[in-house]
Amino acid sequence: MLQVQNVEKYYGSKNNVTKALDRISFEVRRGEFIAIMGASGSGKTTLLNCISTIDTVSAGNILLDGENVTEISGSELAKFRRERLGFIFQDFNLLDTLTLEENIGIALTINHADPKSVQGNVREVAHQLGIVDALEKFPYQVSGGQKQRAACARAMVAGQSLILADEPTGALDSKSSKSLLEIMTGMNQNSGATILMVTHDAYSASYASRILFLKDGRLFNELIRGERSRQVFYHETLDVLALLGGDVSDLL
Numbered sequence: 001m002l003q004v005q006n007v008e009k010y011y012g013s014k015n016n017v018t019k020a021l022d023r024i025s026f027e028v029r030r031g032e033f034i035a036i037m038g039a040s041g042s043g044k045t046t047l048l049n050c051i052s053t054i055d056t057v058s059a060g061n062i063l064l065d066g067e068n069v070t071e072i073s074g075s076e077l078a079k080f081r082r083e084r085l086g087f088i089f090q091d092f093n094l095l096d097t098l099t100l101e102e103n104i105g106i107a108l109t110i111n112h113a114d115p116k117s118v119q120g121n122v123r124e125v126a127h128q129l130g131i132v133d134a135l136e137k138f139p140y141q142v143s144g145g146q147k148q149r150a151a152c153a154r155a156m157v158a159g160q161s162l163i164l165a166d167e168p169t170g171a172l173d174s175k176s177s178k179s180l181l182e183i184m185t186g187m188n189q190n191s192g193a194t195i196l197m198v199t200h201d202a203y204s205a206s207y208a209s210r211i212l213f214l215k216d217g218r219l220f221n222e223l224i225r226g227e228r229s230r231q232v233f234y235h236e237t238l239d240v241l242a243l244l245g246g247d248v249s250d251l252l
C-alpha cells in the first residue's frame with residue numbers, strides 16, 4: 001500500500017549539506033502497524049514528513065496506493081493530505097471552539113461532504129472508539145482520554161489510507177501513553193487502520209507489528225513481532241537498540 005523507494009533527503013546548500021535520509025526503501029502492507037525508531041537526528045521525522053508530503057524528497061519515490069506522492073503539487077497537496085492521510089499529533093490539535101463531533105468531521109466538512117453523511121461517519125467511528133456520549137462537548141469539557149479518542153477518530157473518519165503519528169506518546173504520562181497505544185492497537189486490529197508511528201520509546205514501539213530502525217538516515221534493521229507477546233517483543237527491541245549503539249539512553 002505504501003512503497004518508499006530509494007528515498008534521499010538533503011538539507012542545506014552546497015557547502016553545508018546534511019544527508020537526512022540515505023537511500024531508504026521499504027514497503028507497508030495494508031493493515032500493518034509500523035513503528036519507526038532511531039536515535040535523535042537519525043531521520044525519523046524527515047521520513048514521516050516526506051511521506052506526508054509536508055517535506056519534499058531530494059531523490060526517490062513514495063507511492064501510496066500506487067500514486068506517486070512526490071509528484072503531487074500545489075492545491076492538490078492539502079486535498080491529498082485531508083482525504084488520504086490521518087494524523088495523530090503529540091498535543092492532539094483539537095480546535096477549542098469546535099465540539100468533538102465537529103473536530104472529528106473537519107476534513108470531511110472542508111471537502112464539502114454532505115452533512116448527513118459526515119454525521120453518519122463521525123458517529124460510526126465515535127461508536128468504535130467509545131465516545132458517542134462526548135460528541136456534543138467541547139475539548140475543554142472532556143477528559144484527556146476522550147480527547148485522545150477524538151484525535152484518533154479524526155485520523156480515521158474519512159477512511160484515510162494511512163495514519164501517521166509522530167511521537168504520539170511523547171508528552172504523555174505512562175498511564176495515558178498506555179491508553180493511547182491501546183486505542184491505536186484497537187484502530188489497527190478492529191478497524192483495519194494502517195499506522196506508521198515514529199517513536200523514541202521502546203515500550204510504545206512494542207505495540208507495533210513491525211519496527212523499522214533508522215541509523216544516520218539509513219534503514220539499519222527491522223523487527224517483526226509475529227506471534228510473540230508484546231513483552232518479549234519489547235525485550236528484543238531493547239537488544240536491537242543496544243546493537244544500534246550510540247547513546248542508548250537517548251532512545252528509552
Ligand SMILES: Nc1ncnc2c1ncn2[C@@H]1O[C@H](COP(=O)(O)OP(=O)(O)OP(=O)(O)O)[C@@H](O)[C@H]1O
Pocket residue numbers: 011012018019020038039040041042043044045046047200
Ligand atoms: N530543516 C532542516 N534543515 C537542516 N537540517 C535538518 C532540517 N530538518 C532536519 N535536519 C537534519 O536532518 C537530520 C535528521 O533529522 P530528523 O528531525 O529527521 O531526525 P529525528 O530522527 O526525527 O530526530 P528527533 O528524534 O530528535 O526528532 C538531522 O541531522 C537534522 O539536524
